[in-house]
Amino acid sequence: MSAGGGRATVVVKVGSSSVTRPEGGPDLGALAKLAGEVAALRQAGTDVVVVSSGAVATGRAVLGERPQPLLDSAAPSEGSGPRERSRDGRDVSLLQALAAIGQHRLLRAWDDALAGHGLVAAQVLLAPLDFGHRQQYLHARRTLAALLALGAVPVVNENDATADDEIRFGDNDRLAALVAHLVAADLLVLLTDTPGLFTADPRIDAEASLIAEVAEIDKALEAAAGGPGSAVGSGGMAAKLAAARIATWSGVPTVIAAAEEPGVLGAVVAGRPGVGTRFRARPRRLSARKLWIAFAVAPAGRLVVDEGAKEALVQREASLLPAGIVAVEGYFGADDAVEIAGRDGQVFAKGLSRHDAEALRRAAGRRSSELPPSVGEAVHRDDLVLLL
Known part of the structure; x- marks a missing residue:
């Protein structure tokens, strides 16, 4: 076998x-x-x-x-x-x-x-x-x-x-x-x-x-x-x-x-x-590592993203940027696990957030050029797992 x-x-x-x-x-x-x-x-x-x-x-x-x-x-x-x-x-x-x-x-x-x-x-x-x-x-x-x-x-x-x-x-x-x-x-x-x-x-x-x-x-x-x-x-x-x-x-x-x-x-x-x-x-x-992210660590919050961000994550396996976030749910810290859902509420991914919830609420919907250098990806692709 x-x-x-x-x-x-x-x-x-x-x-x-x-x-x-x-x-x-x-x-x-x-x-x-x-x-x-x-x-x-x-x-x-x-x-x-x-x-x-x-x-x-x-x-x-x-x-x-x-x-x-x-x-x-x-x-x-x-x-x-x-x-x-x-x-x-x-x-x-x-x-x-x-x-x-x-x-x-x-x-x-x-x-x-x-x-x-x-x-x-x-x-x-x-x-x-x-x-x-x-x-x-x-x-x-x-x-x-x-x-x-x-x-x-x-x-x-x-x-x-x-x-x-x-x-x-x-x-x-x-x-x-x-x-x-x-x-x-x-x-x-x-x-x-x-x-x-x-x-x-x-x-x-x-x-x-x-x-x-x-x-x-x-x-x-x-x-x-x-x-x-x-x-x-x-x-x-x-x-x-x-x-x-x-x-x-x-x-x-x-x-x-x-x-x-x-x-x-x-x-x-x-x-x-x-x-x-x-x-x-x-x-x-x-x-x-991705198996652990997907199944072994409990999510502390949720990020709701627009269709463009969802397509980038699913089709191009890109990182999640603050510009694609439309809502931040829950209270979590940097490196905590978060679910990622579309506007329809369906969770399609999970990852480790690079910033705490309050920082992402302030950054949500804003382009990288509008944010300070310390605020980069919300979830890096190496820390993200598609659950489809």
């Missing part, structure tokens, strides 16, 4: 519902099954990197019902302000505490399962900085390459206990897609509790059918993806579709498949028809 003729590399992401029991704690039977399939791939000459969810669910099982009352009754420290909440409204401090309790226990369960096949698990905790800072990116890539060369199986998760934004990178599906780019994977496999992507939600539509292959992820396909599929997961099909988009934009084909299907990893790697939904890789790959 490797394009270069050497050992292929597959990144396998496993969701919480696939590696933990409904009541919490690692599902040892499921882990044993997956470990056996990982061992079979390695025996056949394919390196495997695992991205495993389940730390929070494992931590919750360890403490039972104790953590929530304890945290709810705890007085906030002086000057701490309101408690931070995740996107779905949950207490971030609680989630981080549960992850810290559960992460090493989850890794131990993976290590025990892999040890049954003579393999060694290696814990790798990553943070957004590892993808956004080039030296950190190269260091992380070298570390993962060394682990694979040693015959270890990296088990990756976000460094949840110290994440300063939210408990997750967005979700582990997104993290897995970025890891696939990091290790130049030949394939990304997103294992979940459904057989793949359907034409509609099969839980409510009996006529829904499995989509075997996707050439391009469009809005109609995104509309077909529903919300979270289980009580313990944080992603759902929409998150997996977003991860597939990230991976395919970086040149990595992706498959969404059911974790519980016997021999699923071998079948997916072999390209067996009828197993999961396969997403084709785009022929034009994004660089690591």
Whole structure:
């Protein structure tokens, strides 16, 4: 499967519902099954990197019902302000505490399962900085390459206990897609509790059918993806579709498949028809930096541009100049990420702003000759990614 003729590399992401029991704690039977399939791939000459969810669910099982009352009754420290909440409204401090309790226990369960096949698990905790800072990116890539060369199986998760934004990178599906780019994977496999992507939600539509292959992820396909599929997961099909988009934009084909299907990893790697939904890789790959800009950093604002500026960005891959900006939305600083939209409100690009929001508001619509030398491009083309 490797394009270069050497050992292929597959990144396998496993969701919480696939590696933990409904009541919490690692599902040892499921882990044993997956470990056996990982061992079979390695025996056949394919390196495997695992991205495993389940730390929070494992931590919750360890403490039972104790953590929530304890945290709810705890007085906030002086000057701490309101408690931070995740996107779905949950207490971030609680989630981080549960992850810290559960992460090493989850890794131990993976290590025990892999040890049954003579393999060694290696814990790798990553943070957004590892993808956004080039030296950190190269260091992380070298570390993962060394682990694979040693015959270890990296088990990756976000460094949840110290994440300063939210408990997750967005979700582990997104993290897995970025890891696939990091290790130049030949394939990304997103294992979940459904057989793949359907034409509609099969839980409510009996006529829904499995989509075997996707050439391009469009809005109609995104509309077909529903919300979270289980009580313990944080992603759902929409998150997996977003991860597939990230991976395919970086040149990595992706498959969404059911974790519980016997021999699923071998079948997916072999390209067996009828197993999961396969997403084709785009022929034009994004660089690591542009992939980070497009998908790994949250936008802090939005720039609305006129038709001339949009044409220059899309057709000529030019930089965005202040003259083409008709509106500046939000409050952001220099080097923050911003969305770029047309007058119709449709976002078509994303980039890093060279100036803060107030400076761009003052410069918007003015030609370069009318601006001081310190105000150049609003977004340089090297820091801009088209999302079309």
